[in-house]
Amino acid sequence: MAETNRSLLLRLEIEDLYARYCACVDSGKLDDWPDFFIEECLYRVIPRENYDRGLPLATLSFESKGMLRDRIYAATQTLFHQPYYQRHIVSGLRILGDDGGAVRCEANYLVIRTKLSERSEVFNTGRYLDKLVRVDGAFKFAERLCIFDSEVIPNSIIYPI
Amino acid sequence: MAETNRSLLLRLEIEDLYARYCACVDSGKLDDWPDFFIEECLYRVIPRENYDRGLPLATLSFESKGMLRDRIYAATQTLFHQPYYQRHIVSGLRILGDDGGAVRCEANYLVIRTKLSERSEVFNTGRYLDKLVRVDGAFKFAERLCIFDSEVIPNSIIYPI
Amino acid sequence: MAETNRSLLLRLEIEDLYARYCACVDSGKLDDWPDFFIEECLYRVIPRENYDRGLPLATLSFESKGMLRDRIYAATQTLFHQPYYQRHIVSGLRILGDDGGAVRCEANYLVIRTKLSERSEVFNTGRYLDKLVRVDGAFKFAERLCIFDSEVIPNSIIYPI
Numbered sequence: 001m002a003e004t005n006r007s008l009l010l011r012l013e014i015e016d017l018y019a020r021y022c023a024c025v026d027s028g029k030l031d032d033w034p035d036f037f038i039e040e041c042l043y044r045v046i047p048r049e050n051y052d053r054g055l056p057l058a059t060l061s062f063e064s065k066g067m068l069r070d071r072i073y074a075a076t077q078t079l080f081h082q083p084y085y086q087r088h089i090v091s092g093l094r095i096l097g098d099d100g101g102a103v104r105c106e107a108n109y110l111v112i113r114t115k116l117s118e119r120s121e122v123f124n125t126g127r128y129l130d131k132l133v134r135v136d137g138a139f140k141f142a143e144r145l146c147i148f149d150s151e152v153i154p155n156s157i158i159y160p161i
Numbered sequence: 162m163a164e165t166n167r168s169l170l171l172r173l174e175i176e177d178l179y180a181r182y183c184a185c186v187d188s189g190k191l192d193d194w195p196d197f198f199i200e201e202c203l204y205r206v207i208p209r210e211n212y213d214r215g216l217p218l219a220t221l222s223f224e225s226k227g228m229l230r231d232r233i234y235a236a237t238q239t240l241f242h243q244p245y246y247q248r249h250i251v252s253g254l255r256i257l258g259d260d261g262g263a264v265r266c267e268a269n270y271l272v273i274r275t276k277l278s279e280r281s282e283v284f285n286t287g288r289y290l291d292k293l294v295r296v297d298g299a300f301k302f303a304e305r306l307c308i309f310d311s312e313v314i315p316n317s318i319i320y321p322i
Numbered sequence: 323m324a325e326t327n328r329s330l331l332l333r334l335e336i337e338d339l340y341a342r343y344c345a346c347v348d349s350g351k352l353d354d355w356p357d358f359f360i361e362e363c364l365y366r367v368i369p370r371e372n373y374d375r376g377l378p379l380a381t382l383s384f385e386s387k388g389m390l391r392d393r394i395y396a397a398t399q400t401l402f403h404q405p406y407y408q409r410h411i412v413s414g415l416r417i418l419g420d421d422g423g424a425v426r427c428e429a430n431y432l433v434i435r436t437k438l439s440e441r442s443e444v445f446n447t448g449r450y451l452d453k454l455v456r457v458d459g460a461f462k463f464a465e466r467l468c469i470f471d472s473e474v475i476p477n478s479i480i481y482p483i
Contacts (some may be wrong), residue, residue, distance in 0.1 A: 004327075008334060012169060019253040022269060026288070047406065085209065085310040087286045089252040089271050091411040092341040108344060110411050110434060112286045114310040120286045125409045125434045125442045127348070146199060149407040149436035150263075166326075173330060180414040183430060187449070246370065246471040248447045250413040250432050273432060273447045275471040281447045 012094060014105055014132070017139050022088035023158050031074055033160050034068040038135060041065055042143040045161050048126060051147045059148075059157060071160075081158050085114040086123070103132040104144060109146070113161060124148050124161055163238070175254060175266055175293070179301050183249035186321050191237060194321050198302045199294060202226055206307040206322050209287060220309075220318060232321075236312040242319050246275040263303060264293040270307070272322060285309050285322055329417075336415060336427055336454065339432060339461050344410035347482050352398060355482050356390035359463045360455060363387055367468040367483050370448060381470075381479060393478070393482075403480050407436040408445070424456040433483060444472050446483055 017036075026034050037043065046058040062068050089110045095106040095141035106129045113123030132139045146161040177199075193267050208218040223229050229303065250271045257265040267290045274284030287309035293300045307322040339358075346354050359365065368380040384390050411432045418426040428451045435445035448470035454461045468483040 004331060006331060009165060011334065012172065016255075018269075019255045022253045023255060023267070023288075024236070026269065038268055041363045054476075056215075056235065058423055084437045087180045087269055087288075087310055089250055089411055089413075091250075091252060091413060094338075094341045094345060106345070107341075108348065108411055110409065110432075112310070113281060117313060118311070119313050120283050122283060122434060122442050122444060125436070127345075149409055150205060150433070150440070151442050152439060169330060170326060175332065177416075180416045180429075182429070183414045184416060184449075187430065234442060246432055248432065248449075248471055250411055250430055252411075271432075272443060273471070275447070278474055279446050279472070280474050281472045283444060 008096065010098065010103070011093065013139060014086070014095070014103070015134070018090050018093070018107065022090060026086050026098045028085075028086055030072045030159065033072060034065050035140075037065050037068060037141045038133060041068070041141060042145075043068060043141070043160075044144075045063065045146040045148065045157060046148050047151045048149050049151065053144070075158050077157060081156070084114060084116075084158075087112040087114070087120070090128070095152055101133065103130075103139070105130050105132065109161070124150070169265070171256065172254065174300060175256070176262070178293070178322075179191050179251050179254070179268065185217050185250060189246075191320065194233060195226050197316045198226050198229060198305070200226045202229070202302060203304040203306075204229060204302070204321075206309065206318060208312045209310050210312065212308045216293050218273065240319060242317070243276060245277070245319075247320055248273040248275070248281070251289070262294065264291075264300070266291050266293065267291055270322070281318070285311070285318065298304060332417065332420065333415065335461060336417070336425070339454070340412050340415070340429065344412060344440055348408050350356045350407075352481065355394060356387050359387050359390060359466070360457060361387045363390070363463060364465040364467075365390060365463070365482075366466075367470065367479060369473045370469050370471050371473065371483070373467070373469045379382065397480050399482060403478070404437060406438075406480075408432040408481055411434070411473070414451070423455065425452075425461070427452050430483070446472070446479065 021036055043062045044058045045060040050057050062071060090107050091129045092108045094106050106127050108127050111124040112120050114120040129145040129147060130141060131143035182197055204223045205219045206221040211218050223232060251268050253269045255272050267288050269288050272285045273281050275281040289300060290306040290308060292304035294303045343358055354357050365384045366380045367382040372379050384393060414430045416428050428449050430449050433446040434442050437444040448468060451467040451469060452463060453465035455464045
């Protein structure tokens, strides 16, 4: 039962992390987004075909928390784009491994996009492939890969997936 | 561990409430819908822009269980509309506060609509912002705000979100 | 608390089963799909209208694990079709009954389809109605009914829902 409770708690913790991550990016509090990651992190948004074939080309690829901050600065201050809302739905959490130091897990995600004065629409779907580590007791992302099913994005991805 | 178990149970209870709510509105058993609320309740469906700016205008706004019953009567008996199916997907439960008397929580939702002889489509997406209270041991909604991302609804909202 | 832990564990187990099922069909590892079922199983994909009226007509109906294997052979080897990716989102698990021998449960599902070089789109949505039994300690499907909301499918269903 001790093992079981540990497993339940781990699951609960990850689902809570995911929920806070989604609430952050969906509410548009983008300045808080980099804090979900450790300093030496990897964040990539990559088409499924490229990932499956081992091809390196990614739509977005950031390799430090500093680069994540730069991205948010660009998305909110310098990129010229039509604003839109995001809404994340996440399902099917699978804990792939837990070696005590890092937890590897994955989940399916769906992002609905809503442009001003337009109808909501399917924007991006795929799976998260994550590596989580504990910092001061709480999980942060060491890696988050967003492996999406389509190569066709309705316009470009501005905000974090 | 006692604290942890309490937290797990609370989460489980809320997810069960959400699942039953969705099953109710998706199966079309609309007469059962008001019973998810207490007598002195608040149910609102409001565009995100209005909510964020503190504007009072809502698409739907009901302030008692009696008004919820009236709405169901209207939706099923008097409103002239093309029938459609709903399917709710809910994700990302966040418990915002639990003071013993009432629990505040939120979650992302997506409603897929299917009209007879048409393809299923994204209908409405946003977040639930809820206030739950216990009645005879089980949770009911004291408040449910459905804060949706779009101001453009494909036709009007007939059934509960 | 023993009862509560049992309930939590059951829920966790079913959510894990669902997550592995989705990962299997979404990753395209279709040869593994029949192993989610027992030999004497029932798998049906049926329009909601037919199910609700007790009409037997189903889009797909397989009554043994052998038939599931045949289907995968057909889908991957003989059927002429345009390939597509699937992405499953599942939400709202409800445990309907647990008599010790079999667990009946249901959940809402949404399948997003992505064709090569096209945008992702809503493909199929509805609810799973399942009967689970334990084999060597782990749950397998004795029955999985996929009761979908639309009678209009954008092209035919090739892969498992």
